[in-house]
Amino acid sequence: MTSRRCLTLEKDGHHFVFRYCDGREVDLLATFVAMAADPDSEFDWFDAAVLSYQIGQQASEELDPVG
Template sequence: MKKTTRQLVLNKGAEKFIFRYENGREDKLLDALIEQAKDKRTDFDWFDAAVLSFKLTQSLIGQADELLRENTDAQIHTH
């Protein structure tokens, strides 16, 4: 099965932070957000990490809803 690559983008002033991750590897993305927020060499802070974490959560909820709809539709059509 082919892995789907997803991305989260944060525009902050003149900077753009792009985080790419494979579907199912959201844990690694969260680790990267934490490391980036800890890194004092960038303007990416804990608020930014929270914003992207929220966006990730919303995306996962959307994916779960889509799977539930697909499963419900499949069950309706098989009965």
């Protein structure tokens, strides 16, 4: 069964919530890129980098649960 994940970001009164399924991380990264590239979006490249890092951390913890 595929598990669902959630990432959230609060910034300057905006609340971003990203829900995705395991294995769809690449699609989520593409969403970050599209949002950061949009000049009308409050979501910027730093936000994309922070959330991308969090995805990597989650994956790393799953591969090495002992730490």
